[in-house]
Amino acid sequence: DSGVTQTPKHLITATGQRVTLRCSPRSGDLSVYWYQQSLDQGLQFLIQYYNGEERAKGNILERFSAQQFPDLHSELNLSSLELGDSALYFCASSGLGQPAFFGQGTRLTVV
Amino acid sequence: AQRVTQPEKLLSVFKGAPVELKCNYSYSGSPELFWYVQYSRQRLQLLLRHISRESIKGFTADLNKGETSFHLKKPFAQEEDSAMYYCALSVTGNTPLVFGKGTRLSVIA
Numbered sequence: 001d002s003g004v005t006q007t008p009k010h011l012i013t014a015t016g017q018r019v020t021l022r023c024s025p026r027s028g029d030l031s032v033y034w035y036q037q038s039l040d041q042g043l044q045f046l047i048q049y050y051n052g053e054e055r056a057k058g059n060i061l062e063r064f065s066a067q068q069f070p071d072l073h074s075e076l077n078l079s080s081l082e083l084g085d086s087a088l089y090f091c092a093s094s095g096l097g098q099p100a101f102f103g104q105g106t107r108l109t110v111v
Numbered sequence: 112a113q114r115v116t117q118p119e120k121l122l123s124v125f126k127g128a129p130v131e132l133k134c135n136y137s138y139s140g141s142p143e144l145f146w147y148v149q150y151s152r153q154r155l156q157l158l159l160r161h162i163s164r165e166s167i168k169g170f171t172a173d174l175n176k177g178e179t180s181f182h183l184k185k186p187f188a189q190e191e192d193s194a195m196y197y198c199a200l201s202v203t204g205n206t207p208l209v210f211g212k213g214t215r216l217s218v219i220a
Binding site: 002004030033042043045048050055056090092094100102103104105 | 152154156209
C-alpha cells in the first residue's frame, strides 16, 4: 500500500458526460500529480498541484481540470467525455526530496 | 525538453537468465532517475532510485552520465519478475516525472 488513495476504482460513463476522480495523497505530501495511462500513449503527465496551487501543466485537455483542496486531497474533473478518454488515471504524491508514490488508479470507460 | 527512451517494448527471457532493461535519457543537467514496476495494470511501484544505489528484488541500476543511460539489471530472472517496467526522470525534487514508454518483461519458465 503506497498510502495514496484513489476513488472510484472503476467508472463507466457515457460520451458527453462529466466525471470527477478523487485522490488522497500520502500523509504530509504536498505535491499531487495526475497521469493518464492509455495503451497507445503510455503514461502522460496531466497536471501537478503543490500545496493547493497549480505547479506544472502537461498534456491536459481543456475539457479536463483539477484542483487541490486545503486538506491536500485533489480532484480531476473530466467533462464532455469522448471514447478516447477511456484510460487509467493515476494520481501520485510526493514530499520534499521524496520520490512519487502512486495510487491504484481509476479505470475510466467511456461508452 | 527531457526525454526518456526505452528501446524495447517487449523483452522475453528464460527463468534464471540475466536481464537487462535499457533506458536512455536526454537532459543537459543532472536529473534524478527512477525505475517503476507495474504488475497487471495495477499501481506503479517504485523499484529503484539512482541516488539510493540499493538493490531491490535483486535488481540494480547504475547511472552512466557519459552514455546518459540508466539500465536495469538482474543476474537471474524469476517468473514473478514478469511485469511492465518504466524508466522515469525528474529534473528536481517535486517536479513531474517524465516516463519512457515502458518495457514489458516476460520471464518464461
